[in-house]
Amino acid sequence: MQRPRIPTLLSAFLTLLNDRLSESIFLPLLPFLLEDFSSNGSTVGLLSGTYALSQFAVAPLIGALSDRFGRKPVISLCVFGSVIGMGLFATTLTVPWQQVWPEAAAAGLPLAMLFMARIIDGASGGTAATATAVLADITTPENRAKAFGLIGVAFGLGFVLGPGLGGVLGDVNRILPAWAATAFAVANLIVVLGLLPETHPITARKQLPRRRELNPVTLLARVFAKPEVRRLSIAFFGFFMAFNGFTTVLVLYLRNSFNWTEGMAGAAFALVGVIAMVVQGGLIGPLVQRFGELRLTLVGLGLLTSGCLLVPLATPTNSIPVVYTAVSLLALGTGLVTPCLRALVSRRLGSDGQGSALGGLQGLQSLGTFLGASAAGFSYDRIGVTSPFWFGSMMLVGVALLVGGSIRNRPQANQA
Known part of the structure; x- marks a missing residue:
């Protein structure tokens, strides 16, 4: 089967980039975009986490469909769903609801449409796999690791471009980033339909698995059924719950407490992306060889905890230097923890358990993102605006104890 490499690589790269952009471009914007519909932290947290929850629910099905029917039809359908989701989100924000249909605005229809748009986009977000x-x-x-480098580049670039572009365009017009993301999804769909060849031959197609195998909870059960990675898996879940919790309410806190604009928030998140991409793209290899995954994980958790504790100490007069220092620590920390914690889990498993366990970790990440964002929004409203940062710090300390305890409790044979 002929597979032109450049069109295939371009299609895969744009699809991965679109997957990240559709989520990251709204990181500095959600509190501003929701001003006309709801300004509480619970709504921001739930809307932010809806994308991850939808992705968690359908990811096993999308993977199975691509094995059964081929890569191109599944990617095309997913990118089309992204176009629909982003288009619905942008349209809902553009309509002047109070003027054209005030009854619908009072009944909460625009907010429901925003949630539906994120559900559609998240359910279509299985394109990464x-x-x-x-x-x-x-x-x-032997060349697969090099090709997989595109994944890290696309995700890193998406996390830099998304918040940065969202902040810059948001300063011009708050709705413009939503239409920009929609336009990028349309361009992605055109490239996939026109350039992507089918790479999965008919002879390699598989039958759809049983319904139980498509249940995302099944993947999580398989992970926790392995005692050698159970504590590390709980730590992995706790890390993403804590990190995505306080980052979800960060912009809301900065806007309400210090009158930060979309551009200022976008620049802060873009800085996180740049630092994390440098750490994971160029520094993590030499650092692992020098210090090992365990030490780097614990150091990264320490940096994250310090950054999280620093945010509530900001005042209106020093918010810019304090917050930028805090997000730099957060970026360094997550750049160390994410790959090293995955590697610690991978080292505990034999070759037969890698696929299901690492797939389960992806599910834990998505579920932790949703629960962390939702809990942080609730805490912001009901307990206090700085409470998500204090709770996040305590959770990170718990994650560090889990990681350290899991290593100390290893059987002697595995320690070698």
């Missing part, structure tokens, strides 16, 4: 499968299809095992 299918695009990764495309890269695996067109490369030999």
